[in-house]
Amino acid sequence: MREQVITPQVIANPKSKYGNAKASTRHFITQRLSGAINIAFLGLLLFVVVQLAGQDRADMVATLGNAWIGVPLALLLVIVTVHMRNGMRDTLEDYFAGRSYQLLMMLNTVFCILIALVGVASIFKLVFWG
């Protein structure tokens, strides 16, 4: 989102404008909202891991194959990846600008989509095809 290099002078000048006001507000709200939902994710994750850590595939199919557990876990995992991408954006914005920021942001997006895709596909495999 950011091309302009932000120097201490830009920050010190109260009349300067930098960053995208609308997108930044949206990122802020998204991060708070997804963060709150992630508390539910951690609760479900704790349940799933306590049930299934070190267990065989059949046990994982039995627990995650219950659509009331598998489908919410998949949905919450997607929200987690949104939170991950947004949080990493905050970090990247602080240390990079211009082309390198755009490149790293793209890698960030690819990683988060990959996590979401593989996670959801794996869970849905267990839920719908055993």
Add this chain to the structure above:
Amino acid sequence: MVMSIAHRATGIANYAGSALLVLWLAAAAWGQEPLNVVNAIYGSWFGQLVLFLYSWSLIHHMLGGLKHFVWDFAEMMEPGQREMLSWATLVGSVVLTLLVWTIFVWVR
């Protein structure tokens, strides 16, 4: 200040740690043999150490997020209060992590 860095660091750790979760799920979806490999790695002493730190990182980041919710309402921002709140997240995360591992892993 230090706790702000800790929030960012645990956030990045959770970012990387999500691969551990997805790897486990993918192995389970793939078949029993890949799952055996993942279970052996995660069950080893090093795997357990990483998972222990990952669980602490998740819990600490969650408490840090809750702290930010409190601050969003402009509460607990006075000097002293905010340090107290930050210490509470640190102590709380360690206690919660040990509690979870004691109840669900070590004593079980």
